Amino acid sequence: MIRTTLIALACGCVFGAGLAISGMTNPARVIGFLDVFGAFDPTLAFVMLGALIPMGLAWRVKERRERPFAAQSFVVPATTRVDARLVGGAALFGVGWGVAGLCPGPALANLTLSPLPAAIFVAAMACGMALHRMLPRGTPSTRQN
Amino acid sequence: MAASLSSISLGLAGGLMIGCAAAAMLLLLGRIAGVSGLAARAFRLADPGSTVIATAFVIGLPAGAALAKRAGAPFEASFPSIIYLVIGGLLVGLGARLGSGCTSGHGVCGVSRLSKRSLVATGVFMATGVLTVAALRAAGVGP
Numbered sequence: 040m041i042r043t044t045l046i047a048l049a050c051g052c053v054f055g056a057g058l059a060i061s062g063m064t065n066p067a068r069v070i071g072f073l074d075v076f077g078a079f080d081p082t083l084a085f086v087m088l089g090a091l092i093p094m095g096l097a098w099r100v101k102e103r104r105e106r107p108f109a110a111q112s113f114v115v116p117a118t119t120r121v122d123a124r125l126v127g128g129a130a131l132f133g134v135g136w137g138v139a140g141l142c143p144g145p146a147l148a149n150l151t152l153s154p155l156p157a158a159i160f161v162a163a164m165a166c167g168m169a170l171h172r173m174l175p176r177g178t179p180s181t182r183q184n
Numbered sequence: 185m186a187a188s189l190s191s192i193s194l195g196l197a198g199g200l201m202i203g204c205a206a207a208a209m210l211l212l213l214g215r216i217a218g219v220s221g222l223a224a225r226a227f228r229l230a231d232p233g234s235t236v237i238a239t240a241f242v243i244g245l246p247a248g249a250a251l252a253k254r255a256g257a258p259f260e261a262s263f264p265s266i267i268y269l270v271i272g273g274l275l276v277g278l279g280a281r282l283g284s285g286c287t288s289g290h291g292v293c294g295v296s297r298l299s300k301r302s303l304v305a306t307g308v309f310m311a312t313g314v315l316t317v318a319a320l321r322a323a324g325v326g327p
Binding site: 040043044045046047048049050051052053054055056057058059060061062063064065066067068070071073074075076077078080081082083085086087088089090091092093094095096097098100101104106107108109110111112113114115116118119120121124125126127128129130131132133134135136137138139140141142143144146147148149150151152153156159160161162163164165166167168169170171172174 | 310
């Protein structure tokens, strides 16, 4: 349990440091990426590229393993159905992302860098998540990210 | 916010760190480093599951960012006004849960797995994000 907690904490730290170093904790930079008809800033594409390389390799390693190195089993989504919830949710998410220039990772990482605006966004985000819990359940959402 | 060789190199370096952290979550703990799902679980706004992993990871995010800043990572940020933060936050929280993921879960973990759901979700949120910024700009309240 302690080992698991420390691994998750360390992963969160490296993830958060990566967000800060990449410039993604700056909403102006994220909005710049989405501003393709204006002052386009391609930085986010390079962040994605950088993140996709180790993660792509990790999926290949995962295929050869029965179980993770420090846990009992893999907990990964198995759903493949593209439905209205997925598309509608992603569409709403994109609008919010464009409005604020923040998504969950950078918002949480910003709690130490720019505490006030980050806390406002995170509180609103938690309300949005709570709202989702109140919605009638359709097909069970198996994907927990 | 103009891009430069430096911002792009730092973006690539930070991205590699994000990807390594997500890779370690998968290979060591068997979990997807999807921040919206982990945050919902840490906030007790998701079905019961491993709250320990989720909470530790979520605490790590601001801790790691603070460490990077202390280590001298160039840091600047410009935030929109409170109304944008509130509306954006609500839509991001609701949308990420409804769509079962965000930039990290779908955009990094799912896309690298070539998951059809994640490829669709990432395409959709990139598109609505671009349209939103363009619409705000056209309305004279954009960047």
